[in-house]
Amino acid sequence: MKRIMKWVLAATLVCGASVFTSCVDNSTDNPVVPEPGVPAVPDHFINEALMDKTVKPGDDFYMYALGTWFNSHKEGDRGYMESYDAINTNEVEKSLFASDNPLARHLVRNIEAPAPSLNEDVKAVLDYLDIQKPTGIGMLLTEIGKLQDKGLNPIFSKRVDMHMQSHSCQEIVSRGILTQTADYYLGSKQTDALKSYIKPILTAIDNVADPERTKAEGYEAELEERVSAILAEEQLIYATAHGGGDTSDSDRQGLWNVRDIPEYIEAGSIARSRATRAGGGVEDEVTRETLLEAFHPMAGAIFDESPAFKKYVEQKGGITTVLKTMDNCYDYLRYYAVMSVSNYMKARYVGQSEGAAKSIIVAALKQTSPFLMNKLSADVLRKMGQAGADRCLTMLEKMRTVFRQRLETLDWLSDATRQEALKKLEAMQFFVGVPDNLSEGEFTLDEGNTLVEDALSIMAQNEAIRHNMCGKKYEQQIRTIIDYEIDYSVQNAFYNCEMNCLVILPQFISEGMFPADDEYTQYVVATVFAHEMTHGFDAKGAKYDKQGYLRDWWKDEDKAKFEAKQQEMIALYNRLEAYPGQPADGEKTLAENMADYGGMTLAYSLFKQKKIDEGLQGAALDYACQEFFLHYAKLWLRYPTLDQKKSLYLDVHSIPQNRVNGIVTLFDDWYRLFNVTDGKLYLAPEKRVQIW
Template sequence: MKSNNWLWLAAPMLALAACSHKPNPADTEPKLTVFFDKSGMDTTVKPGDNFFDYANGAWLKKTDIPASETGWGSFNVLYNNNQKHLHQILEDISAQGNDKGSKEQKVADLYASGMDTVAIEKLGYSPVKPTLAKINALKDYKELLTYVADSFKDGDGYLLGFYVGPDDKNSTKNMPQFGQSGLGLPNRDYYFNQDEATKKIRAAYVAYIAKLFTLSGTDAATAAKNADAIMKLETELAKSHSTPVELRDPVKNYNKFAVADLQKQVPDMDLKDIFKRMGFNSDSVLVGQPKYYVALDQLLKSQPIDVWKNKLIFMALSTSSPYLSKAFRDANFDFYGKALYGQKQQKERWKVMVSTVDRGLGELLGQLYVEKYFTPEAKKRITELVNNLQSVYHDRIEKLDWMSPETKKKAEDKLSAFIKKIGYPDHWKKYDDVDIDKNGFYANMQSISKHDYKEQIDKVGKKVDRTEWGMTPPTVNAYYNPGFNEIVFPAGILQFPFFDKDADDAINYGGIGMVIGHEMTHGFDDQGSQYDKDGNLKQWWTKEDEAKFKAKTKAVATQYDGYTVLDNMHVNGNLTLGENIADNGGLAIAYAAFKKTKQGQSNEKIDGFTPDQRFFLSLAQIWRSKNRDETARMRINTDPHSPAMYRVNGPISNLDAWYNAFGIKPGDKLYKPENQRIKIW
C-alpha cells in the first residue's frame, strides 16, 4: 500500500462559494484586534544586524518546540488551528447518522476506523500478510517484474516511480511518466555522505529495516542479514539517481521515448507487458531519469532474487506500517520521526487521523471545511489582493531596465494568462469508487490507494483538466504549477497571521501579499521562466535577455551560498535558487502593491511603527520559526526553501525601502551597498 505521503494529487468538483450558509463558526469566534506581536520582538538586536531576530528574538527565546513537533512557528500554529477545526467537524458528523456513500459517512467512518486502535492492534500485521505471501512466492526477476506491475492496480506499486501528468512540451495532453525510485532514504546523498550525522542516519535506517523483519516473524540474525543486503542494493540504485540540484533542471529531466526505443535501453524489462499490466497503452512515455531504469534493468538480473524479494517485503511493510499495530507504527516513527527529524514523541492519534482523512479524502472533508471556515467575503478580499499584485507585477515588468521589449511582451502575456485558484475548487472531486467501512482501517486505506491509482491511469492520453487542484482546501500552503501556469491559494493559508479581513494593509500585504507575490514570481524563477504562457517547456526569451537573467540568478545563488546553519552547514544556493528568487520577487511586488494603498501612502503609526516598518515586521513574523537540529539538517539537504531566517534577511537586504524604513547604515551586518542589491523582478 502506498504511504499516501503526498500533497499534490488532489482534483476537482462544484463550489460552495457565495451561497447562503449556516452560521459560520469563523464568524462567531472572537475577532482579532491586535495583528502584530510586539512582545515577540528583541529590540536589543539592531534591525540592520539581524532583522529576523529583531522581529522575533523574544519569541525565539521563550518558545519551546512541542515534543510531538519537529519545529514550531507561524505555519505550525495555523496548521494546528486548522487541525482543531477539522477535528471538530469529524467529531460532529461522527455523532450523527450519515447516509451510506455520502461525504459525511466516508470521512466520518475513515476517521472512526483509524481511531479504533484496539481493532487495529488485534490485527497486528495480518492485513499485509497476503502481499508478503505473493512476494515470497516469486521465483525469478521476471516474475518479480510481473508482480511489481500488477501491484499498481492494487494500490501498491514498487520500484517504478510512475505518475500521469501534462507533457511538458505539450501541456494540453497527459502522458505516462516515470521518475527515479527505489530508495528509502531521502535522496542519493544519504547513501554516500561521510559526515557523522549521515552515518548515524544510515545506521538507524538499517536498524529500522531489520526491526520490520523481526516484527513480521524473522529471527534477529536473518533480519540483520536481510537489512544489510537491502542497504547494499539501495546504495547501488542510489548511484544512478540524480542529485536534488540536478532534479531542478526541467530540460535535462525531460526525456521522451518511443516505447520501442526505451525497450532497447532496458532489454530485460518487458515494457509492453509491464505497461499492459499497469493498465495503460501508449506509444511513448516520459522518463525523467533514464539512468535509474538502466541501472534497475541490470541489477534485476545481477542481484539474487532473494535480495529483491526482501527489498519488496521491506517496502510493503514500511509503507503499510502507519496502518498496522503499534509496534509497526513505533518502528516507523523511531526512524522517520526521531532519527531523521528529531521528533521526541508521536502526535496524538486524533491529529494523525485528521491528517490521514485530509490526505485521503481531501475534497470531501474540504467541502465541509470551507462551508464552515471560509467565507465568501474572505474569498472576495483575497481575489482583490491577487488582482492588485498582478497589476503591480505588470507595471514592474514594463519598467524593467534589463529586459528587451520583445521579452517583456511575452512575460506580460504569461502573467496575464495566470490561472488563479483561491480557497477551494470550482468542481469537487468524486470518490464514488472508494468504499469506507468504520471497522476496516487498512482496507479503507487500500481502497483510497486504488482510487488514486485509477484516477491517474484514467488520464493517460486524455486532455489535461486544468481545474484540478494539487492541495486540499485546509492546507496551510500555496503553490505555482508551471504546466498549468497557475497560482493556487488554499483556504487553509488565507487566515491570520497571513491574512485577516480586519487587519490593516501593512499586515496583509506583508503577510499574504508576500505569499501571493512569491507564487507569481515562481512563474519567472529559474525553472518557471522556462515555461511559456500555455505551460509548455519552451524558450521565449531572447538570448541577450536570458544571459542577463542568468547573471542575476547566479548572484542570488552566491548570496545564499554564504548563509550557514548549525555553525557549519551552508545553504545550497543552487538547490534553493527558485524559492529565493520567489522570496525576493514576492517581497518587492508586495511592497510595491502596499504603497498603492491608503495606509501605504501615509505616515500614521500603529503600535509605534510606521506603515513601512509594520509591513516589514509582518513579513518577518509570518516566517518566524525554530526547528530541531535534525530537522534543520534534513532541510538543508533536501528542502528547496532556505531556512526561515534567510527567507527574511536575504530578501530585505536587497530592497531599498527596508533600508529607508529602519535607517540601515554601512557597518550594519545586513547592509549591502546599493549597487550590490540584487533586483530581478
C-alpha cells in the same frame, strides 16, 4: 513517496497564534496632538513587545524584530503560522470524526477500533495482496505489475504522471517510487534510522509467513544481510530519482531540488492496449520489452527514456545487481507493501496518546489519497476559506497589475522578451480556496475491512480514479489535477510551471491568517501570494511559456543579464548561515529566494502605494512602511531546534531567519527606514540586486 505532481512549494509558513494577535496599548499619559489633517504617528510599534532593540537592524533584522520573543521561548516552540496550522488542522480533523458521511463513519470506526498486533496487520497486508514468491525475473516483474495495478510501485513504477512533450497526463513506466518514510530517511541522510525501520518489518513478515525461520540458528546475521540488501535497493531508487548520485551519509550536493518538474521524461510512446494480466510468460530479463510485457501499460503510455532510467534498467533495477537473489526480491516486495501502509498500523503508536495516533493516521490518509480527504473535508474547508477568498483574488489581481507595470519599465529587458513575459503574466490563472464542486470520482470500502485493508483499497481506487486524467491536455483539466493531487487542508500555496497557474489553499485565506481587520497582516501574507506569482519568472519558471510549454522565449542578451542577476542572488545568500558552522546554500535555494524577493517587491510596492493614495506622507508613511517590514519578519517567526535547522538546510527554501535577513537587504527603503548604514547585513547600493 515523491508526488507525481511537481508543485512549487511556497514553504511551510510557521508562527504562533499568541503572536498573531499581539498588540500594544497605544494610549499614553500625554498624547501628542497632531496638526490638523496630519495623521498621528504612534510612539511605538504594534508588536514592540516582540522586539529586541539591543540588536542592530543592520546586524540581524530578524532578531531585532523578534528577539524578545525568542528570549522568552524555547527551541521547538510553535511560531507564528504553526499555531494557526495546528488550529485549522485540528478543525478539519474534528469535522472528519463528527461527519455523518458513511465513508467517513466507516474510517472513523476502524481508526477508533482496538489496535491489532503488528503481526496481525502484517498478515492482513500479505493476505490482501497475495504476493507470490518469484522463481525468476519474469515472474518477479509480473508480481510487480500486479502490485502496480493496486497503486504500489516497488522497483519499477507504472502510474499517471505529467508528460511535458505532449502537455498531457499519461501513464508512465519508470523507476520504483519510494515510500515517503524511506524517501525522508534517505533525503535527510539517516540510513541507520532507515535500517532500524526495515528490520522490524522483515521480522514481522517472518513471524507471519515463516515463524520457524526466526528460531533458526544464525537468523540474526541472516536478517542483517537481508536488511542491507533492501537498504541498498532503496538507495539505488533514490539516486535514480534524483538523477544519480551518492545516497550515503556523506555530504551530497545537487540532489535536493525536489520541487523540480520532471524534465527527465522524454517521448517514448507505447502503442498498446491494456491487457488482462495472465501472469507468467515474461522472459527472465530486464529490458524495455519485458517491462512492457509484464506491466501491461495502457494505450498511449510513455516509457521513461531518461539517462538515469536507462542506467537503472542496465542495472536491472537492482534485481540482480543489488538484491541479487529472488529471496531478497521477495523480501523487498513484501517489505514495500507493509511499509506503504505502516502508518496505519496502530501497534506502532503504543505509548502515544490516542489523539496523537489519530492525527498521524488522518495525516496518512491525506497522503494516500488527497482527493478522498478533500471530498470528506470539503464543507469545512470551503467555510474556512470563504471569508478571505474574494479579498485574496482582488489582491492577486492588484499584484498582477503592479507586476505588469514593473515589467513594462524594466531597463534590462529587451522589448521582445518583455512582451513574452507580459503574455505569460496575463495568461496566469489563479485558483483560490475549494471549488463548489470537486471533480468526479467515488470510493467504496468493504464493511469487513481492517484499517490497513482500507488503506490498501484506497490506494488502488485512487490510482484508478487518477486514470481519468490520462490523454487529456493540462489546460483541459487544471482543476481536476488540483483536486486529485493537492491536499486542500495543508497550510500552503503552490505554483505549477506546466499549467502556469497558482493555487492558494483555504488555510492561507482563513480569517486568522488573512484577517479583514488587520491590513499589515493581509499585505505581508500577500507576499506569499506574490511569491507564487514570481515563481513563473524564477530561475526555473522562466523556462516555460504562457501555456506551460518548455520553450525558450528569451533573447540571448536578456538571458545573460538574467543569469548574471541570479549569480548575484546566489552570492548574497552564500554569505549567510544556515546553522552554526554551516554556510547557507544560495544555489540550492535560488529559485525560492528569487520568489521571496519578487513576493516582497510586489506586495510592498502595492502596500506603499495604497498608503500614499490614502494621503500618508513623511513620518506617517515611514511608520507604516516600518510596520510592514516588522510584520514581514513576524510572518516567518519560527524557533527550530538544531536538528530541525539541519533538516531545513536540506530543503530548497532558505531557513526562516534568512528569508527575512536576505530579502530586506535588497530594499533601499529598509536601509533608510531603520537607519542602516553598516553591519553584517549591509550591502552597498550597487550590490543590491534588482530583478523584477
